[in-house]
Amino acid sequence: MPELPEVETTLRGVEPWITGKKITDVVIRQRSLRWPVPPEISDSLVGQKISSARRRGKYLLFLLSGGGTLLVHLGMSGSLRIVNRGEDDWRKHDHIGVGLSSGKELRFHDPRRFGCWLYCPAGDVPEECHELLKKLGPEPLSDDFDETYLWKSTRNRKVAIKQFIMNANVVVGVGNIYACEALFLAGISPRKAAGRVTRKKLDLLVRSIKEVLGEAIQMGGTTLRDFLNAEGEAGYFKQELRVYDREGQPCRECGSEIKRIVQSNRSTFYCPKCQK
Protein backbone atom coordinates (compact mmCIF):
# COMPACT_ATOMS: atom_id res chain seq x y z
CA MET A 1 0.00 0.00 0.00
CA PRO A 2 2.13 2.79 1.19
CA GLU A 3 4.88 4.50 -0.70
CA LEU A 4 6.91 7.37 0.68
CA PRO A 5 4.07 9.94 0.77
CA GLU A 6 1.76 7.55 2.60
CA VAL A 7 4.45 6.63 5.12
CA GLU A 8 5.25 10.33 5.62
CA THR A 9 1.54 11.05 6.08
CA THR A 10 1.36 8.28 8.66
CA LEU A 11 4.41 9.63 10.47
CA ARG A 12 3.00 13.16 10.65
CA GLY A 13 -0.31 11.79 11.86
CA VAL A 14 0.99 9.68 14.72
CA GLU A 15 4.04 11.72 15.74
CA PRO A 16 2.29 14.34 17.92
CA TRP A 17 0.39 11.64 19.82
CA ILE A 18 3.34 9.45 20.69
CA THR A 19 6.45 11.57 21.25
CA GLY A 20 7.29 12.03 24.88
CA LYS A 21 4.77 9.36 25.90
CA LYS A 22 5.69 6.35 27.96
CA ILE A 23 4.82 2.86 26.75
CA THR A 24 2.66 1.21 29.37
CA ASP A 25 2.01 -2.10 27.63
CA VAL A 26 2.18 -3.88 24.32
CA VAL A 27 -0.43 -6.31 23.02
CA ILE A 28 0.55 -8.61 20.15
CA ARG A 29 -2.33 -10.57 18.70
CA GLN A 30 -0.54 -11.81 15.60
CA ARG A 31 3.23 -12.39 15.62
CA SER A 32 3.32 -13.77 12.10
CA LEU A 33 4.18 -10.76 9.95
CA ARG A 34 6.87 -10.56 7.26
CA TRP A 35 9.19 -11.84 9.93
CA PRO A 36 7.99 -13.05 13.33
CA VAL A 37 7.55 -10.16 15.76
CA PRO A 38 10.51 -10.63 18.14
CA PRO A 39 9.94 -10.95 21.92
CA GLU A 40 11.78 -7.63 22.47
CA ILE A 41 8.77 -5.79 21.04
CA SER A 42 6.87 -6.63 24.19
CA ASP A 43 9.75 -7.23 26.62
CA SER A 44 11.93 -4.20 25.92
CA LEU A 45 9.41 -1.55 24.91
CA VAL A 46 7.34 -1.42 28.07
CA GLY A 47 8.53 1.28 30.46
CA GLN A 48 10.45 3.21 27.81
CA LYS A 49 9.48 6.60 26.48
CA ILE A 50 9.18 7.29 22.74
CA SER A 51 11.61 10.17 22.39
CA SER A 52 11.13 10.86 18.67
CA ALA A 53 9.77 9.44 15.44
CA ARG A 54 11.23 9.66 11.97
CA ARG A 55 11.18 8.07 8.55
CA ARG A 56 13.88 6.44 6.44
CA GLY A 57 12.55 5.43 3.04
CA LYS A 58 9.38 3.51 3.76
CA TYR A 59 10.55 2.55 7.25
CA LEU A 60 9.27 4.28 10.36
CA LEU A 61 11.81 4.66 13.17
CA PHE A 62 10.64 5.21 16.71
CA LEU A 63 13.53 6.22 18.97
CA LEU A 64 13.22 5.06 22.53
CA SER A 65 14.49 6.66 25.71
CA GLY A 66 16.73 3.67 26.40
CA GLY A 67 18.59 4.24 23.14
CA GLY A 68 16.99 1.45 21.15
CA THR A 69 14.84 1.86 18.07
CA LEU A 70 11.52 0.37 17.05
CA LEU A 71 11.49 -0.25 13.31
CA VAL A 72 8.13 -0.50 11.53
CA HIS A 73 7.39 -1.16 7.87
CA LEU A 74 3.82 -1.03 6.55
CA GLY A 75 4.34 -3.46 3.66
CA MET A 76 1.54 -3.46 1.09
CA SER A 77 -1.48 -3.11 3.32
CA GLY A 78 -0.27 -1.87 6.70
CA SER A 79 -1.50 1.19 8.55
CA LEU A 80 -1.11 2.83 11.94
CA ARG A 81 -3.82 4.72 13.78
CA ILE A 82 -4.26 6.36 17.13
CA VAL A 83 -7.15 5.11 19.24
CA ASN A 84 -8.44 5.88 22.69
CA ARG A 85 -7.53 3.09 25.06
CA GLY A 86 -10.52 0.88 25.69
CA GLU A 87 -12.87 2.82 23.44
CA ASP A 88 -11.91 1.35 20.09
CA ASP A 89 -12.58 -2.33 19.51
CA TRP A 90 -9.95 -4.46 17.84
CA ARG A 91 -10.86 -4.88 14.21
CA LYS A 92 -10.06 -7.85 12.06
CA HIS A 93 -6.35 -7.66 11.10
CA ASP A 94 -5.42 -5.35 13.98
CA HIS A 95 -2.23 -7.13 15.07
CA ILE A 96 -0.38 -4.94 17.56
CA GLY A 97 -1.39 -2.30 20.09
CA VAL A 98 1.08 -0.08 21.94
CA GLY A 99 -0.50 1.45 25.04
CA LEU A 100 0.70 4.96 25.97
CA SER A 101 0.75 6.88 29.23
CA SER A 102 -1.62 9.47 27.71
CA GLY A 103 -4.41 6.93 27.50
CA LYS A 104 -4.01 6.68 23.73
CA GLU A 105 -2.90 3.60 21.87
CA LEU A 106 -0.92 3.11 18.66
CA ARG A 107 -2.68 0.37 16.71
CA PHE A 108 -1.17 -1.57 13.79
CA HIS A 109 -3.47 -2.99 11.13
CA ASP A 110 -2.23 -5.12 8.22
CA PRO A 111 -4.46 -7.59 6.34
CA ARG A 112 -1.74 -9.03 4.12
CA ARG A 113 0.91 -9.12 6.86
CA PHE A 114 3.79 -8.04 4.61
CA GLY A 115 4.70 -5.38 7.16
CA CYS A 116 7.21 -5.85 9.94
CA TRP A 117 7.96 -4.76 13.52
CA LEU A 118 11.58 -5.12 14.55
CA TYR A 119 13.63 -3.94 17.50
CA CYS A 120 17.16 -2.51 17.32
CA PRO A 121 19.09 -2.36 20.58
CA ALA A 122 20.89 0.81 21.68
CA GLY A 123 24.24 1.65 20.18
CA ASP A 124 23.88 2.33 16.49
CA VAL A 125 22.92 5.43 14.56
CA PRO A 126 19.15 4.95 14.22
CA GLU A 127 19.23 5.29 10.41
CA GLU A 128 21.72 2.41 10.25
CA CYS A 129 20.57 0.37 13.20
CA HIS A 130 19.48 -2.59 11.12
CA GLU A 131 20.88 -4.48 8.12
CA LEU A 132 17.69 -3.61 6.24
CA LEU A 133 18.62 0.08 6.41
CA LYS A 134 22.32 -0.06 5.66
CA LYS A 135 22.20 -0.42 1.90
CA LEU A 136 19.38 2.04 1.28
CA GLY A 137 19.93 4.77 -1.29
CA PRO A 138 19.44 8.50 -0.69
CA GLU A 139 16.16 10.12 0.28
CA PRO A 140 14.50 11.37 -2.93
CA LEU A 141 13.56 14.72 -1.38
CA SER A 142 17.09 15.39 -0.12
CA ASP A 143 19.84 17.22 -1.98
CA ASP A 144 21.83 13.98 -2.12
CA PHE A 145 19.43 12.80 -4.78
CA ASP A 146 20.35 14.93 -7.75
CA GLU A 147 21.03 14.73 -11.46
CA THR A 148 24.71 13.89 -11.03
CA TYR A 149 23.93 11.03 -8.67
CA LEU A 150 21.33 9.52 -11.03
CA TRP A 151 23.61 9.99 -14.02
CA LYS A 152 26.48 8.18 -12.36
CA SER A 153 24.39 5.37 -10.92
CA THR A 154 22.67 4.59 -14.23
CA ARG A 155 25.88 4.17 -16.23
CA ASN A 156 25.97 0.83 -18.09
CA ARG A 157 22.77 -0.35 -16.46
CA LYS A 158 20.54 -2.31 -18.79
CA VAL A 159 17.60 -2.68 -16.45
CA ALA A 160 14.47 -0.73 -17.38
CA ILE A 161 14.43 2.77 -15.93
CA LYS A 162 11.19 2.07 -14.06
CA GLN A 163 12.65 -0.91 -12.23
CA PHE A 164 15.79 1.10 -11.62
CA ILE A 165 14.09 3.96 -9.79
CA MET A 166 12.00 1.48 -7.79
CA ASN A 167 15.17 -0.12 -6.43
CA ALA A 168 15.57 1.05 -2.82
CA ASN A 169 19.33 0.71 -3.10
CA VAL A 170 19.26 3.41 -5.77
CA VAL A 171 16.72 5.75 -4.19
CA VAL A 172 14.21 5.02 -1.43
CA GLY A 173 10.48 5.55 -1.35
CA VAL A 174 9.56 5.39 -5.04
CA GLY A 175 6.97 2.64 -5.42
CA ASN A 176 4.78 1.53 -8.29
CA ILE A 177 2.39 4.49 -8.38
CA TYR A 178 4.95 7.27 -8.17
CA ALA A 179 7.44 5.56 -10.49
CA CYS A 180 4.75 5.53 -13.20
CA GLU A 181 3.75 9.11 -12.46
CA ALA A 182 7.30 10.48 -12.39
CA LEU A 183 8.20 8.78 -15.67
CA PHE A 184 5.14 10.31 -17.28
CA LEU A 185 6.04 13.78 -16.02
CA ALA A 186 9.57 13.34 -17.34
CA GLY A 187 8.37 11.97 -20.70
CA ILE A 188 10.43 8.78 -20.40
CA SER A 189 9.29 5.34 -21.55
CA PRO A 190 9.25 3.00 -18.54
CA ARG A 191 10.89 0.30 -20.66
CA LYS A 192 13.94 2.34 -21.64
CA ALA A 193 17.22 0.92 -20.35
CA ALA A 194 18.42 3.06 -17.43
CA GLY A 195 21.83 3.55 -19.02
CA ARG A 196 20.31 4.85 -22.25
CA VAL A 197 18.26 7.68 -20.80
CA THR A 198 19.83 11.01 -21.77
CA ARG A 199 21.33 13.25 -19.13
CA LYS A 200 18.73 15.89 -19.85
CA LYS A 201 15.93 13.39 -19.27
CA LEU A 202 17.54 12.14 -16.07
CA ASP A 203 17.65 15.71 -14.82
CA LEU A 204 13.95 16.01 -15.59
CA LEU A 205 13.29 12.66 -13.90
CA VAL A 206 14.95 13.76 -10.68
CA ARG A 207 12.82 16.89 -10.62
CA SER A 208 9.69 14.89 -11.50
CA ILE A 209 10.23 12.43 -8.66
CA LYS A 210 10.67 15.26 -6.17
CA GLU A 211 7.64 17.05 -7.55
CA VAL A 212 5.26 14.09 -7.54
CA LEU A 213 6.30 12.91 -4.08
CA GLY A 214 6.10 16.45 -2.71
CA GLU A 215 2.64 17.02 -4.16
CA ALA A 216 1.38 13.69 -2.88
CA ILE A 217 2.60 14.47 0.64
CA GLN A 218 0.80 17.82 0.48
CA MET A 219 -2.40 15.99 -0.40
CA GLY A 220 -2.09 13.36 2.31
CA GLY A 221 -1.02 10.53 0.02
CA THR A 222 -2.91 8.36 -2.45
CA THR A 223 -5.87 6.24 -1.38
CA LEU A 224 -6.46 3.63 -4.08
CA ARG A 225 -8.38 1.14 -2.00
CA ASP A 226 -7.70 1.21 1.66
CA PHE A 227 -4.94 3.60 2.68
CA LEU A 228 -6.02 5.74 5.64
CA ASN A 229 -3.98 8.18 7.70
CA ALA A 230 -3.67 8.07 11.49
CA GLU A 231 -7.04 9.76 11.83
CA GLY A 232 -8.68 7.24 9.54
CA GLU A 233 -9.02 9.62 6.58
CA ALA A 234 -8.25 8.97 2.91
CA GLY A 235 -5.56 10.77 0.90
CA TYR A 236 -6.50 13.02 -1.99
CA PHE A 237 -3.74 12.40 -4.53
CA LYS A 238 -5.70 9.77 -6.49
CA GLN A 239 -7.50 12.53 -8.36
CA GLU A 240 -4.13 13.91 -9.48
CA LEU A 241 -2.84 10.66 -10.97
CA ARG A 242 -1.92 11.10 -14.64
CA VAL A 243 -1.40 7.49 -15.66
CA TYR A 244 -1.55 5.05 -12.75
CA ASP A 245 -4.68 2.85 -12.80
CA ARG A 246 -5.92 4.69 -15.91
CA GLU A 247 -5.58 1.94 -18.52
CA GLY A 248 -7.76 2.66 -21.57
CA GLN A 249 -8.51 6.21 -20.49
CA PRO A 250 -7.29 9.25 -22.45
CA CYS A 251 -3.95 10.84 -21.61
CA ARG A 252 -4.58 14.17 -19.89
CA GLU A 253 -1.90 15.76 -22.08
CA CYS A 254 -2.42 14.35 -25.58
CA GLY A 255 -5.62 12.30 -25.47
CA SER A 256 -3.94 9.02 -26.47
CA GLU A 257 -5.01 5.85 -24.73
CA ILE A 258 -3.08 5.02 -21.55
CA LYS A 259 -1.50 1.58 -21.84
CA ARG A 260 -0.77 -1.06 -19.22
CA ILE A 261 2.18 -3.44 -19.44
CA VAL A 262 3.80 -5.77 -16.92
CA GLN A 263 7.39 -5.26 -15.79
CA SER A 264 8.90 -7.65 -13.24
CA ASN A 265 5.45 -8.73 -12.18
CA ARG A 266 4.20 -5.20 -11.56
CA SER A 267 1.71 -3.21 -13.62
CA THR A 268 3.14 -0.23 -15.45
CA PHE A 269 0.88 2.49 -16.83
CA TYR A 270 2.13 4.96 -19.42
CA CYS A 271 1.26 7.11 -22.41
CA PRO A 272 2.99 5.74 -25.53
CA LYS A 273 2.86 9.14 -27.22
CA CYS A 274 4.13 11.33 -24.37
CA GLN A 275 6.78 8.89 -23.13
CA LYS A 276 9.67 7.93 -25.41
Added chain:
DNA sequence: AGGTAAACCTGGACGC
Protein backbone atom coordinates in the same frame (compact mmCIF):
# COMPACT_ATOMS: atom_id res chain seq x y z
C1' DA B 1 27.23 -9.58 -10.78
C1' DG B 2 23.04 -8.50 -12.98
C1' DG B 3 18.54 -9.73 -14.17
C1' DT B 4 14.20 -12.28 -13.46
C1' DA B 5 10.60 -14.89 -11.10
C1' DA B 6 8.67 -16.70 -6.93
C1' DA B 7 7.51 -16.17 -2.35
C1' DC B 8 5.10 -14.25 1.60
C1' DC B 9 -0.67 -13.14 2.66
C1' DT B 10 -5.74 -11.57 2.47
C1' DG B 11 -9.54 -9.71 0.13
C1' DG B 12 -12.06 -7.54 -3.53
C1' DA B 13 -13.61 -7.59 -8.35
C1' DC B 14 -15.07 -10.19 -12.07
C1' DG B 15 -16.68 -14.12 -15.07
C1' DC B 16 -19.23 -18.29 -15.31
Added chain:
DNA sequence: TGCGTCCAGGTTTACC
Protein backbone atom coordinates in the same frame (compact mmCIF):
# COMPACT_ATOMS: atom_id res chain seq x y z
C1' DT C 1 -24.50 -18.02 -4.08
C1' DG C 2 -20.42 -20.03 -5.04
C1' DC C 3 -16.18 -21.01 -7.00
C1' DG C 4 -12.06 -20.13 -9.77
C1' DT C 5 -8.99 -16.50 -11.53
C1' DC C 6 -6.62 -12.33 -11.40
C1' DC C 7 -5.09 -8.33 -9.25
C1' DA C 8 -3.27 -5.14 -5.43
C1' DG C 9 0.77 1.29 -2.49
C1' DG C 10 6.61 -4.05 -1.07
C1' DT C 11 10.75 -6.37 -0.77
C1' DT C 12 13.37 -10.46 0.18
C1' DT C 13 14.92 -14.81 -1.59
C1' DA C 14 16.09 -18.19 -4.74
C1' DC C 15 17.47 -19.13 -9.12
C1' DC C 16 19.42 -18.47 -14.06
